[in-house]
Amino acid sequence: MSNIPENLRYSKDHEWVSVDGDLAAIGITDYAQHSLGDVVYIDMPRVGDKFSAHEAFGSVESVKAVSEVFTPIAGEVTEVNDGLNDTPEKVNGDPYGDAWFIKIKMDNPLEADGMLSSAEYEEYLEASA
Amino acid sequence: MRYIPNSPEERAEMLDSIGLSNASELFRSIPADVQLDRKLKITDPLAEAEVISAMEEMAARNSAATKPSFLGAGVYSHFSPTIVDHLIQRSEFFTSYTPYQPEISQGTLQYIFEFQTLICQLTGMEVANASMYDGSTAMAEAYLMAQRVTRRNKIVVATSVHPEYREVAKTYTKHGDAEIVEVAFDETTGRLSDISALDDQTAALVVQSPNFFGCVEDLTALADSAHTVGALLVVVVTEGISFGLLKSPGSCGADIVVGEGQSFGIPMGFGGPHVGLFATQDKFVRQMPGRLCGIAYDKNGNRGFTLTLSTREQHIRREKATSNICTNQGLIALAATIYMETMGKAGLQEVAMQNAQKAAYAKQRISALEGYSIPFSAPTFNEFVVRGSRAASEVLEAAREAGVIGGLALSKYYSGRGKEFLVCVTETSSRANIDRLVGVLS
Numbered sequence: 332m333s334n335i336p337e338n339l340r341y342s343k344d345h346e347w348v349s350v351d352g353d354l355a356a357i358g359i360t361d362y363a364q365h366s367l368g369d370v371v372y373i374d375m376p377r378v379g380d381k382f383s384a385h386e387a388f389g390s391v392e393s394v395k396a397v398s399e400v401f402t403p404i405a406g407e408v409t410e411v412n413d414g415l416n417d418t419p420e421k422v423n424g425d426p427y428g429d430a431w432f433i434k435i436k437m438d439n440p441l442e443a444d445g446m447l448s449s450a451e452y453e454e455y456l457e458a459s460a
Numbered sequence: 461m462r463y464i465p466n467s468p469e470e471r472a473e474m475l476d477s478i479g480l481s482n483a484s485e486l487f488r489s490i491p492a493d494v495q496l497d498r499k500l501k502i503t504d505p506l507a508e509a510e511v512i513s514a515m516e517e518m519a520a521r522n523s524a525a526t527k528p529s530f531l532g533a534g535v536y537s538h539f540s541p542t543i544v545d546h547l548i549q550r551s552e553f554f555t556s557y558t559p560y561q562p563e564i565s566q567g568t569l570q571y572i573f574e575f576q577t578l579i580c581q582l583t584g585m586e587v588a589n590a591s592m593y594d595g596s597t598a599m600a601e602a603y604l605m606a607q608r609v610t611r612r613n614k615i616v617v618a619t620s621v622h623p624e625y626r627e628v629a630k631t632y633t634k635h636g637d638a639e640i641v642e643v644a645f646d647e648t649t650g651r652l653s654d655i656s657a658l659d660d661q662t663a664a665l666v667v668q669s670p671n672f673f674g675c676v677e678d679l680t681a682l683a684d685s686a687h688t689v690g691a692l693l694v695v696v697v698t699e700g701i702s703f704g705l706l707k708s709p710g711s712c713g714a715d716i717v718v719g720e721g722q723s724f725g726i727p728m729g730f731g732g733p734h735v736g737l738f739a740t741q742d743k744f745v746r747q748m749p750g751r752l753c754g755i756a757y758d759k760n761g762n763r764g765f766t767l768t769l770s771t772r773e774q775h776i777r778r779e780k781a782t783s784n785i786c787t788n789q790g791l792i793a794l795a796a797t798i799y800m801e802t803m804g805k806a807g808l809q810e811v812a813m814q815n816a817q818k819a820a821y822a823k824q825r826i827s828a829l830e831g832y833s834i835p836f837s838a839p840t841f842n843e844f845v846v847r848g849s850r851a852a853s854e855v856l857e858a859a860r861e862a863g864v865i866g867g868l869a870l871s872k873y874y875s876g877r878g879k880e881f882l883v884c885v886t887e888t889s890s891r892a893n894i895d896r897l898v899g900v901l902s
Contacts, residue, residue, distance in 0.1 A: 372771075374746065377611070390780075397771040 333456060334361040336427055340443050341452035342403035344385075347427065350443045354409065356431040357402055359391060359422065362456055367393035370422040373400075373432060375411045382406065384442060388433065391422070404442040406435035528893035529865040530822075532843045532884025533672065534595070534622050534698045535734075538811070539888055540725035544798045553794055562766040568790070569765035572753040575797040582703040582800075583717040584710020585739035589750035591788040592736025595698055595720030596625040599666070600632035601738065601749045601783055602694045602716045603640075606664035608747045608782070609692060609715075613639050614662045618652040620645040620671035621696055623873040638663075650675035650836025650845065655685045662689055664716070668696040669709070672873075673882065674819075674843030675836055676706060683713025692716060700724050700737070701886075702841045704812025716740045725799025726792055735792040746772060749783030811887050815842035818894065819885035825898045826883070832901065835880060843884040845870065848901075852881040855901065862900045864893075 339347045345363035349356040364370065372392040382388050387399040388408070411433050415421060421430040437443065447455060466474075475481065487495065506514065529537060547553075552567060559565030559572075572590045579588035592598040603615050615633075617626060619642050630640060639661075646653045650673045658665060665686040669677035679695060686693040695709035697719035709717045721735040722728070740748055746769070754768030774781035803811065819842040827834045831849040848855050852869040859866035867884065870877040885894060 372746065392771050397776060 333365070333453075334427070335449045335453050335456075337449045339427065339449065340403075340446035341449065341455075342401070342446055343455060344401045344403070346401060346403055348403055348443055348446060349431070350437075350440065353437050353440045354434055355404060355406065355437050355440075355443060356434050357388075357400075358431040359400060359426055360452070361426050364423050364426045367391060367398060368395045369393055370419040372419060373415055373422070375413065375416075376408050376433060378408050378411055380408045382408070382435070391432075400432060402433075402435060403446055404435070405438040407438075408433050409436050410434040524865060527860075527863055527865050528889065528896060530867045530883045530885060530889065530897060531865055532674075532699070532886075533868045533882055534624065534720065535728045535731060536699055536701070536723045536842075536884065537728060537886050537888045538701065538723050538725070540727070540799060541802050543802055544725040544795050547798050548791060548795050553791060559767065562764060566765060569753050569767070571794050571797050572751075572790075573755060573765050574801070575793045576753060578797065578800045579721075579737050579739050582700070582708065583697075583714075583719075583737070583739040584708025584712075585714070585717050586710075586742040587745050587748065587752070588737065588739035589748060589752055589788070591721070591790070591793040592718075592738050592750055592785060593789060594732065594734045594736045595696065595718065595722075596622070596628035596736075597632060597785075598718035598720075598736035598738045599625050599694070599696050600629035601785065602666070602696075602718045603629055603633050603638055603664065604636065604783065605716060605740070605744070605747050605749060606692045606694060607636075607638060609744055610663040610690065612661050612663040612691070613637050614659070615640045615664050615666060616655075616657045616662055616691075617642055617666040618645055618668070618671070619643065619874075620650065620652060620673060620675070620677075621666060621668040622672050622698055625668070625696065625698075645671070645673075645675075648836070649838045651677050651838045652682065653678075655682065658685060658689045658691060660689055662686075662691040664692045664694045666694040666696065668698060669706075670697075670699060670702055670841040670843065672698075673836055673845045674840040674884075675838035676841060677838075679707075679709055679712035679714060683715075686715075687713065694718065697737070699842065701808070701812050701815055704808040704810075705816055706841065710739075715744070721793070721796045724796035725802075726795055733789060733792055735789040735796055745769060747782060748772065750785050751788050812841075814887040815885065818842075818887065818889055818891075819844065819883075821891070822883065822885045822889075822894045822897065825894070826901060829898065829902050842886055843882060845880050846883055847880045849879065851878050853878075856881060859897070859900045864897050864900045866897055866900065 339349050341347055345360045347358050347360050370393050374390045376388045382402045384405045385401050388402045390397050390399050412431055559568045576588040615638050641657050643657045652667055667677050667682055683693040692715035694716045695714040700721055700723040717739045719737040721737050726734055752769050753765055756764050756766055770776055772782040774784055823844045826832050826846055833847045835845055835847045856866045856869055867881040870880040
């Protein structure tokens with residue numbers, strides 16, 4: 332059973348978003364980290380890069396595969412969690428806390444409201460299981 | 461690949477099972493008007509003895525192979541110990557195909573790992589790949605890698621980099637977004653000194669050292685200039701033996717070192733097949749092209765070798781791969797590895813020293829001749845430019861008639877340098893032959 336905190340928003344690509352004003356932290360979900368296996372490297376964008384919604388902003392590499400990560404909402408990267416590449420195992424340990432990938436300044440903060448709630452994401456996982 | 465013989469009966473059976481009556485029907489999807497409807501225009505079969513005699517007659521016409529030659533310019537005449545050719549002919553090494561299965565490829569993976577280690581040691585870099593096609597394509601890959609690392613498009617390359625390398629890199633990157641700017645070398649020193657083309661859009665400064673004219677570049681100064689604007693310094697080395705004597709590009713601040721490994725025991729072979737070298741710093745490894753072999757230990761502590769960081773490569777990343785070079789010059793890299801390990805550190809230094817000393821002797825003797833001078837003041841390794849008092853092509857033609865291949869006329873690549881030619885002296889040039897060249901020139 333995946334850990335799906337109630338205070339976050341989710342995408343069908345298995346990213347989570349934590350909103351704070353017009354800033355949003357983005358990471359991958361417990362389900363995603365579990366499917367990938369041991370994470371070894373994350374290819375991050377750079378501060379100042381702009382992405383539209385559902386665009387790939389980087390990739391996450393595990394011992395099994397490499398997968399793209401998408402930003403569920405449009406915006407400009409304000410911070411990158413570079414430290415994660417020294418301790419990529421944090422993504423497997425707790426994908427929600429310190430293991431955020433990037434923070435973006437959202438073009439439209441209302442966009443986050445359109446994302447899945449924890450209950451909806453859980454339903455989505457069950458339906459696609 | 462196994463050899464699977466089949467008899468005419470078996471062939472008929474195979475054709476029958478796919479509903480064809482003869483093998484030519486396999487080609488029926490090719491329009492008739494583009495099919496060749498006659499026999500190839502080749503001579504009738506010859507007896508084996510006739511073939512040997514025809515080949516011997518042809519080989520005898522290759523008089524260049526027996527004349528003393530002072531040609532270099534990217535392909536060098538070096539002595540290769542017999543062990544190199546002997547060992548690479550072991551049947552285990554004949555297929556240099558990608559060792560995807562480490563459990564059955566430990567020997568191949570080990571020599572690849574050793575090759576990478578040796579290239580790191582020589583270039584002064586932290587990571588080297590399992591080889592590229594050749595020096596020029598390695599340089600082109602360095603352009604692309606520098607663009608990925610810096611996210612900039614401008615490549616500043618010195619015109620003292622091998623003209624054919626620049627041409628290949630231009631073709632290779634033609635459909636990308638690289639903006640290639642060529643900058644001239646200093647006419648007095650033969651080195652690159654004007655770096656005014658560098659700016660905050662520059663991905664890389666690309667120089668060759670020793671450069672096409674044999675001049676050793678001031679890499680430390682160039683590295684500082686490149687780094688000041690946030691660009692990478694790419695150093696191209698066409699003469700690997702120079703590593704035995706010169707300060708490594710890595711210790712001078714190079715970010716990417718690419719080169720040609722032909723000097724490491726590989727026959728000149730009319731220009732190939734040779735082997736490309738590619739090395740960089742560990743922090744850039746994810747942006748590096750090509751195959752990488754790594755060392756690993758199992759849970760019992762046993763050492764093993766395996767391909768690693770494959771997620772950069774096209775069989776996993778598809779169009780997002782760092783390059784389309786997935787294969788490498790496996791057999792040639794093996795030959796280079798055997799050469800380097802046979803020579804050892806002291807041997808390579810000795811060869812490099814002989815090259816430098818013999819070339820210095822030739823340079824000094826030629827420059828003392830009336831009508832000849834050395835146009836560039838920078839220090840050289842085993843190649844140098846000579847300026848005569850008439851067309852270099854005529855001088856070289858006269859030398860050839862006198863039985864000496866005196867070098868390469870620069871006019872082939874550089875207009876306005878009609879009186880200059882490039883002379884290369886390696887350990888294979890005897891003092892008698894150098895004296896002969898000097899005699900012919902005078």
